[in-house]
Amino acid sequence: LKLEQLNVKTAFLHEDLEEEIYMTQPEGFVVVKKKHMVCKLKKSLYGLKQAPRQWYKKFDAFMINQKYRRSVVDHCVYIREFSSSNFIILLLYVDDMLIVGHDCQLIGQLKKDMSKFFDMKDLGSTQQLLGMRIVRDRKAKILWLSQxxxxxxxxxxxxxxxxxxxxxxxxxxxxxxxxxxxxxxxxxxxxxxxxxxxxxxxxxxxxxxxxxxxxxxxxxxxxxxxxxxxxxxxxxxxxxxxxxxTSKYCLCFGESNPEIQGFVDADMTGDLNSRKSLSGYVFTFVGGAVSWQSRLQKCVALSTTEAEYIAATEASKELLWMKSFLHDVGLSQKSFVLHCDSQSAIHLARNLAFHSRTKHIDVRYHWIRDVLEERLIQLEKIQTERNPTDMIMKSLPKEKHDMCRDLVGMTAFKA
Known part of the structure; x- marks a missing residue:
C-alpha cells in the first residue's frame, strides 16, 4: 500500500457563508470617513464557529463529485473502489489528508483534481503525521508509530x-x-x-x-x-x-493476523473519592493497539460483577463501531470476540433472567444482552494473566506491566 500525505493551505478561508455575518473594521485598515461602519463577510475566517463546518461541506461536495463514497461510520473517511483489488481511501483531519491506495497513477490523478479546487501542499510519502513518526519495513510488512x-x-x-x-x-x-x-x-x-x-x-x-x-x-x-x-x-x-x-517505545503493527481482538476489564471502586469503578478496554489489530480507553463509570457499582458487566457493555459499543468500519472499508472477519476475565459478568450478559442482586442495574447496560443474542459479537473468557487491559486499570509490578505492554504491540524502536 502507498501512503501519501497532503495539506490544504488556509483551508478555512475559501468557503462561502450561508448566513450574513458582519465584523468591525480590522485594526490598521479602518476607512477614515467610515469608522462607524462594519464589514460584511463574503468568505469564512479563522475563528468563526461556522468555518470548520463550511470547509467540510465544500470538501465533502468535491469528494462526492469525484465519485467517492463517504463512510457511514466515519464521515471523514472517503472510499472509492476501482476494482476488487484496487481502491483509494482518503482520511481527512481538519486540513490534513492521508491517502491510501495501490495505484500511484490514480493517487496522482486525485492530487491533481484536488489541486484545481484547493491550494494544496503535497507532502509526498507519509513519514510524519500529527506529531507521530511513521516507519515502514515493506519487506517484513511491519509499520511503527512513534512519538x-x-x-x-x-x-x-x-x-x-x-x-x-x-x-x-x-x-x-x-x-x-x-x-x-x-x-x-x-x-x-x-x-x-x-x-x-x-x-x-x-x-x-x-x-x-x-x-x-x-x-x-x-x-x-x-x-x-x-x-x-x-x-x-x-x-x-x-x-x-x-x-x-520508555521514550523509544512505539506501537508496532503487522506481526499477527488482520483481525480485531478486544479485551475489557474493570477496577472496583477505582476512585477513592466518588467510589466509582474504572472501566477499560483495548482493541488490537495486526498485533498493535488501535483503540483503548480508561474511564470512570457513570454510577457506583455494588459488586465486582456489576462493574465488569458495565465495562463489557461500554467495550461492546466500541467493538460494534469497529466492526462496521471494517465492513465499510471492505475488510471481513468471521467473528468479533471481546475477551473478559470475569466469568460471572459473562454469565450475567448471556442470561436474560433478572436476579435480586442485579435488578437495580440501569436498563441501558442490558443492551449487551441483545447484542450477544443476535450474535453480533462474542463475549469470551480469558485468564487474568493474559488480559492486557490490566495495564490501564491499576498500578502493576514491572514484570506484569511489561507483559501487558508487549500484548498490545508496544516495542522499543531501533532505527
Whole structure:
C-alpha cells in the first residue's frame, strides 16, 4: 500500500457563508470617513464557529463529485473502489489528508483534481503525521508509530531530561485524592506557578496517540486539574520520569493476523473519592493497539460483577463501531470476540433472567444482552494473566506491566 500525505493551505478561508455575518473594521485598515461602519463577510475566517463546518461541506461536495463514497461510520473517511483489488481511501483531519491506495497513477490523478479546487501542499510519502513518526519495513510488512521526538520535547519543556528514570507509569504508593488538594490561599497561590494543566495535556496527547500504557496514570492525575496539590504534581513528574525511560517505545503493527481482538476489564471502586469503578478496554489489530480507553463509570457499582458487566457493555459499543468500519472499508472477519476475565459478568450478559442482586442495574447496560443474542459479537473468557487491559486499570509490578505492554504491540524502536 502507498501512503501519501497532503495539506490544504488556509483551508478555512475559501468557503462561502450561508448566513450574513458582519465584523468591525480590522485594526490598521479602518476607512477614515467610515469608522462607524462594519464589514460584511463574503468568505469564512479563522475563528468563526461556522468555518470548520463550511470547509467540510465544500470538501465533502468535491469528494462526492469525484465519485467517492463517504463512510457511514466515519464521515471523514472517503472510499472509492476501482476494482476488487484496487481502491483509494482518503482520511481527512481538519486540513490534513492521508491517502491510501495501490495505484500511484490514480493517487496522482486525485492530487491533481484536488489541486484545481484547493491550494494544496503535497507532502509526498507519509513519514510524519500529527506529531507521530511513521516507519515502514515493506519487506517484513511491519509499520511503527512513534512519538519519540514529541516525548523528548515534552521532557525538555518541563525540565525532566536529566531526571531519574522509573520503570512503571505510576507507583502503587500514590494514593491520590481530594484531601491532597490545597485548601489555604497560600497553597493555591504556590500551585498556580506549577504548569500542572500544561503537563497533563502534553501527557494526554501522547497517551491518546501511541501510548496506551499511560492511560491509567494520565486518567488519575487529570481528575485534579481544577485544584492540583503538591502530591499530584509529584505524580505527574513520576509519569514524565517513566516517559524518559520508555521514550523509544512505539506501537508496532503487522506481526499477527488482520483481525480485531478486544479485551475489557474493570477496577472496583477505582476512585477513592466518588467510589466509582474504572472501566477499560483495548482493541488490537495486526498485533498493535488501535483503540483503548480508561474511564470512570457513570454510577457506583455494588459488586465486582456489576462493574465488569458495565465495562463489557461500554467495550461492546466500541467493538460494534469497529466492526462496521471494517465492513465499510471492505475488510471481513468471521467473528468479533471481546475477551473478559470475569466469568460471572459473562454469565450475567448471556442470561436474560433478572436476579435480586442485579435488578437495580440501569436498563441501558442490558443492551449487551441483545447484542450477544443476535450474535453480533462474542463475549469470551480469558485468564487474568493474559488480559492486557490490566495495564490501564491499576498500578502493576514491572514484570506484569511489561507483559501487558508487549500484548498490545508496544516495542522499543531501533532505527
Amino acid at each position: 519519540e521526538k514529541y516525548i523528548e520535547k515534552v521532557l525538555s519543556k518541563f525540565s525532566m531530561k536529566d531526571a531519574k528514570a522509573v520503570s512503571i507509569p505510576l507507583a502503587a504508593h500514590f494514593k491520590l485524592g481530594n484531601e491532597q488538594c490545597p485548601s489555604s490561599t497560600d497553597e493555591k497561590e504556590r500551585m498556580e506557578n506549577v504548569p500542572y494543566a500544561s503537563a497533563v495535556g502534553s501527557l494526554m496527547y501522547a497517551m491518546v496517540c501511541t501510548r496506551p500504557d499511560l492511560a491509567y496514570a494520565v486518567g488519575v492525575v487529570s481528575r485534579f486539574l481544577s485544584n492540583p496539590g503538591k502530591e499530584h504534581w509529584v505524580a505527574v513528574k513520576w509519569i514524565l520520569r517513566y516517559l524518559k525511560s
